[in-house]
Amino acid sequence: MTGYTADEMMTVEASRALREGTVCFVGIGLPSTAANLARRTHAPGLVLIYESGTLGAKPDRLPLSIGDGILAETADAVIGVPEVFNYWLQPGRVDVGFLGAAQVDKHGNINTTVIGGDYRDPKVRLPGAGGAPEIAASCKEVVVVLRQSRRAFVDRVDFVTSLGFGTGPGDRERFGMTGAGPRRIITDLGVLQPDPLTCEFVLTHLHPGVELAQVRENTGWELTVSPDLTRTPEPTERELTVLRELKAAS
Numbered sequence: 001m002t003g004y005t006a007d008e009m010m011t012v013e014a015s016r017a018l019r020e021g022t023v024c025f026v027g028i029g030l031p032s033t034a035a036n037l038a039r040r041t042h043a044p045g046l047v048l049i050y051e052s053g054t055l056g057a058k059p060d061r062l063p064l065s066i067g068d069g070i071l072a073e074t075a076d077a078v079i080g081v082p083e084v085f086n087y088w089l090q091p092g093r094v095d096v097g098f099l100g101a102a103q104v105d106k107h108g109n110i111n112t113t114v115i116g117g118d119y120r121d122p123k124v125r126l127p128g129a130g131g132a133p134e135i136a137a138s139c140k141e142v143v144v145v146l147r148q149s150r151r152a153f154v155d156r157v158d159f160v161t162s163l164g165f166g167t168g169p170g171d172r173e174r175f176g177m178t179g180a181g182p183r184r185i186i187t188d189l190g191v192l193q194p195d196p197l198t199c200e201f202v203l204t205h206l207h208p209g210v211e212l213a214q215v216r217e218n219t220g221w222e223l224t225v226s227p228d229l230t231r232t233p234e235p236t237e238r239e240l241t242v243l244r245e246l247k248a249a250s
């Protein structure tokens with residue numbers, strides 16, 4: 001398959017991380033596109049939860065935000081926001097939290113709050129936390145999707161909005177996090193997964209046509225490469241067609 005963009009490869013690979021029949025708490029932006037692609041391809045029974053209280057949403061276009069009416073109109077049920085957190089997320093009823101980020105570090109901590117400078121006077125003020133810290137804490141596992149660059153992939157995030165593995169093994173337990181934490185970071189260049197001993201993210205997959213040097217250039221820490229490094233399968237014709245239809249409808 002030829003003729004697709006790096007962003008399309010990232011979105012397709014992110015969609016593949018979601019399994020049929022599981023429950024996914026969807027972050028807005030890149031994760032929402034990938035989750036809806038998964039539901040329209042290999043995982044029609046994927047249950048999408050958006051933070052606005054929409055359970056089992058089946059939008060036929062990409063929602064503009066968690067408050068987009070298409071979510072409530074197509075959901076199996078609409079419940080209150082505190083109920084989503086207290087009755088669904090925190091008791092461990094959500095399999096996967098699917099999050100975007102402005103910055104991520106080698107231990108999978110996410111920053112969507114501020115970049116540089118002081119908290120009150122940062123270089124860049126980002127959208128903030130929303131429900132992401134709770135999603136990162138309590139989903140059985142977390143998948144993160146973002147474009148890879150030196151400014152985004154840093155040794156240590158400027159601000160820990162949503163905890164990954166903190167400073168390493170044991171931190172999640174110390175902070176009382178019930179979920180297993182980030183299992184995958186999917187980018188436009190490849191896929192990273194945490195080393196079970198160090199909890200540091202290592203490169204496990206390279207997307208087609210991407211060179212290892214390119215990934216190193218776009219990573220702000222000394223990147224470890226898995227001995228089992230593999231190539232991501234290219235997007236199929238169907239995945240690309242459905243993704244493009246979804247975007248065109250939005």
Ligand SMILES: CC(=O)SCCNC(=O)CCNC(=O)[C@H](O)C(C)(C)COP(=O)(O)OP(=O)(O)OC[C@H]1O[C@@H](n2cnc3c(N)ncnc32)[C@H](O)[C@@H]1OP(=O)(O)O
Nearest residue numbers: 027028100101102103112115124128129130131132151152
């Ligand atoms: C359930 C929930 O979803 S809770 C909601 C919590 N919020 C989130 O999860 C948001 C997650 N997403 C992000 O953080 C994204 O990086 C966003 C929304 C900040 C920006 O994403 P995109 O719209 O794809 O835009 P893009 O990556 O081009 O960045 C836009 C601007 O943000 C700023 N920015 C984003 N990332 C960075 C970074 N790592 N360092 C510095 N500035 C940054 C820059 O000003 C950038 O503009 P520039 O590229 O011209 O310098």
Ligand SMILES: O=C(O)/C=C/CC(=O)O
Nearest residue numbers: 028051065066067130131
């Ligand atoms: O407030 C939040 O947690 C998420 C907001 C995202 C959105 O408004 O779509």
